[in-house]
Amino acid sequence: MGYVARATLNGSYPRYPGVARLYSRLASGKLSEDGFGREILKYVRKLFTQLKASGVEFFTDGMFRWDDIFNPLIRFVRGVEVDGLTRFYDNNFFFRSPVVRGRLGLREGCPIPTWFRESLRVATEVFGDGSTLKQPLPGPITLATNSVDEFYRDPATLVHEWGSEVLEPLINELVRAGCRVVELHEPSLTWGGVKQAVLSSGVKVLVKIIESVKADVWVLTYFKPVSRFRRYFSELSRAVIGVDLAANRGRGYLRLIKECGVGRVMLGAVDSRNTLMEGVKEVVREVRAALRAGATEVYVGNNAPMDFIPEVVASRKVKLLGRVARYLRGG
């Protein structure tokens, strides 16, 4: 093994003030869609430069073109209307929810693969080889449980259709655009309150995605402890499993490694819901505990999307992730 743990940025990074201004200019008609796309890439480059300096090797493009994990994806899905604002789990953060009013299907011309290709070009220019740009997407269980279903009227069918009609074709297009790693965000997998039958169906859908697509799949859970749901993770053990350490104090999550065959883990070691800074040694202890438990591949990253903290704090936390990776390499 050439490394002990790699630093990763998962999901979104807080919008820089300049990105917020781009959105304002776009909304007021002072900037065209094309101009917006060009300008956004300047901030993607800024983020990549910052990540490289910090020592983060696995990363997303910050999701600057996304409002949340669902939007704009759901705007490119047939059968979906975009509805009112809904709270994102227990956060003071809201998203426009998908209302399913017809058969689901990915629309032609969905720009997400093109955006990926553009960000990948910038990543290659900034990093050269040896880094990995990931594409975050909502997982099928999270999509289904956050949808208002007025068509299928059956959660198990809904979760299946999100997987087979939207996510699989999209991931295949992303692979053609050069994507090698996909993050599936699945807070609903461990949130609780989801019927067992729906979780079982959802896990089968995830397994099918993991086995059929030509990309490495990360399944990221957050906000809640994983141990209560550990029976589902045995089936997902080919994927990298993301665990929110702020929600898994007491290390119950190690049972995934010891008992469920999970060997590849992303330890969400920096809390993107609090400004308190973690310590390098504290994170290192968690990595070592995972390795002692039998983990074969360990990543250290943010536990959840970083929209919930100010950029100035997110920047410090990203630097800390790089310091952890260096410390573990003996640097």
Added chain:
Amino acid sequence: MASWAEVELPVLPTTVIGSYPRPKWLRDFINRFRAGRVSWKQLAEAFDDAVVAVVRDQEVAGVDIPSDGEMRRDEMVEYFAEGIGGFKFYGPVRVWGNNYFRKPAVVSRVEYREPIVVKEYLHLRGVARARVVKVTITGPYTIADWSYNEYYSSKEDLAFDLAKVVNSEIKKLEEAGALYVQVDEPALTTHPEEMEWAVEAVNRAVEGVNIKVGLHVCYSNYEVLRPYYDRLNVSQLALEFANRGFRGLRVLRGLNKELGFGVVNVHSRRVETPEEVARAIGKVMRYVRPECLYINPDCGLKLLPRGVAKEKLRVMVEGVKIVRGRLRRRGIEKVVLRRGTTCE
């Protein structure tokens, strides 16, 4: 000033949740203040003038119980955190779309230093023609939940200390003559496992208060709130329903308090019709008696263009008038301003 015995309102009193769009000139004035081109004294005068303007908007629309539109507040948690000791600000965080607030961090014990909104109430009281005005205060649970906790050993401890602060402020408002305070708790139901002590925090915030207190909760799972209807020591629950297409009204079965019913969506620029508003009220009256109903927008209107907000209020009042016409035929025309915690 009106005393309690004589405060009567038309049935289905119309009100706002609190915030209202700042006039363009005020936004420009704030920018000039931030650039150091006008003084704090000048800005304070501009705030007062803006309140006159937006109260007038509400009066022209026909709203029975106006607020000051929260002209001085950039954001509901940020504003109070600035007025309470113990907070620090790192920078803005996104709430949805391209909307941000400066989420505070608690870095030392929170403390009540001085009245925060009493002067605002007195100014509103002075400029409004309505007999009753509404003053809004962010509740202890929401301030705790929407802050980063770098100091307290638990969020519960923080919320209870904040409840003391909010309680002091409401008592100051009562002393100043306020009749109607609304505690805003949009976060209240977001952690169901914390509801027991969250409700206790709200109750401590209103302990010993002898004026009408409403509680606003929005964009939430109201099923989580339902078991606590009895225990909440407030007169009214003001809830958002238009945003969710009036789905889930059944959660109101068993509500033993007044309902502030959200009938216009504050996150859509489409202006509802009076008939839509009247239909929505008709639906909710299957669950709540008209004598226990207030009518309001879903939430604060501040994110809308001012013209749209004003039109939404006008349409809301027109919709209410349609229903009042029907109620008049049943002999239901007036309600009293209730302080009690039940309305059945």
